[in-house]
Amino acid sequence: MASGSNGARRIASLMRPSLADSRVCRSCQETLVRRNYSTGTAQAAPETPSASSTSQSTVTTPVLNSKHxxxxxxxxxxxxxxTRDLTPFEKSFFFYQKRLNERLVLPFTKYFYFRPKTPLDEDWKRKVKERQTAARDIGKYNAYSKDAWNDELLVGATEHEPENAMETLVKDAESIANATSQDAAKKEEVPKPAPRVxxxxxxxxxxxxxxxxxxxxxxxxxxxxxxxxxxxxxxxxxxxxxxxxxxxxxxxxxxxxxxxxxxxxxxxxxxxxxxxxxxxxxxxxxxxxxxxxxxxxxxxxxxxxxxxxxxxxxxxxxxxxxxxxxxxxxxxxxxxxxxxxxx
Missing domain, CATH: 3.90.79.10 (Nucleoside Triphosphate Pyrophosphohydrolase)
Structure with a gap:
């Protein structure tokens, strides 16, 4: 019976090594703390203390308190x-929505503001021919022409980049401000948004x-x-x-x-x-x-x-x-x- 008990203890010690063993890594030590192992070895019956063992002095191990x-x-x-940076797909999709919106909105009723064949009407026609669209940040695109269906971006185009749209809108605002300024010698400058980098x-x-x-x-x-x-x-x-x-x-x-x-x-x-x-x-x-x-x-x-x-x-x-x-x-x-x- 004693040999069977010693064998059970040896098997248990092999399956659950000591946490103080230097060969056990830190990760395995944490795993050993959380896991409980069981073996198929039958529990040995408690040994009856013999006369020789009772005659020897009993060695007691002090119990230590452990903590973290x-x-x-x-x-x-x-x-x-x-805001976060847009993905390439998001940039292209939002730009496509801008051009699609140009096709769906009602055209500007210029005759309500400008009489036909007047200087203002001719000036408006010239500006429309230059811009081809009311929204400068979507590039050269005529939403009411026969080629209006071709509203997607070409490979390598930069019109969908936020930096390009910002520069285009700033230049457009500066040109309008300089055209309507009372002081022709003074060049108007529109403040630019703060850089993202x-x-x-x-x-x-x-x-x-x-x-x-x-x-x-x-x-x-x-x-x-x-x-x-x-x-x-x-x-x-x-x-x-x-x-x-x-x-x-x-x-x-x-x-x-x-x-x-x-x-x-x-x-x-x-x-x-x-x-x-x-x-x-x-x-x-x-x-x-x-x-x-x-x-x-x-x-x-x-x-x-x-x-x-x-x-x-x-x-x-x-x-x-x-x-x-x-x-x-x-x-x-x-x-x-x-x-x-x-x-």
């Missing part, structure tokens, strides 16, 4: 400032909030050891998770930011298990690792400042979701990627 350090993390984001984009400045305006940016900080992460710190005694997140953000990125927390509940969590648990001599507790719960926040104004941070941080960046994957550890990213929207 609970941390509060902050996913601080800057929302998109402009900023100087920070051109220079690759990842610390600037004025970049990737069509995407959501997230604040990442770098520890002295070189690891990138979201701002986080241990939750103190009798401190709520939201209060801990607000304190963490102030200690990590300074007070020169106008921010607010979205809700009182975390949007996700990350579990980090130590390869070898360590002892906390003060509380006589075995530390297994860290559990970080992330609170969602928004920045309205200001900028991060690490000059007086209290968490031994040395750098920060404002990154998009795809850029975050290039800086953080793969296991860390696998736990946080579902918290971040694609845009």
């Amino acid at each position: 350090i609970i941390q509060a993390g902050v996913v601080l984001s800057r929302p998109p400032q402009i 900023t100087e920070a984009d051109k220079q690759g400045d990842q610390k600037s909030l004025n970049r990737l305006l069509q995407r959501t940016l997230y604040l990442l900080v770098q520890t002295n050891e070189g690891y990138w992460k979201f701002p986080s710190s241990p939750v103190q005694t009798e401190e709520t998770l939201r209060a801990a997140a607000e304190r963490t953000l102030e200690q990590a990125a300074g007070i020169n930011m106008n921010t607010w927390m979205v809700g009182y509940h975390p949007v996700g969590h990350h579990v980090y298990n130590l390869r070898r648990p360590k002892m906390d001599a003060a509380s006589e507790t075995q530390i297994l690792g860290e559990k970080t719960f992330f609170m969602k926040g928004r920045i309205m104004a200001g900028q991060a400042d690490l000059t007086k941070n209290e968490q031994n941080l040395k750098d920060f960046k404002w990154l998009s979701k795809e850029e975050i994957a290039q800086y953080v550890l793969p296991q860390y990213y696998s736990n946080i990627k579902n918290m971040l929207p694609d845009r």
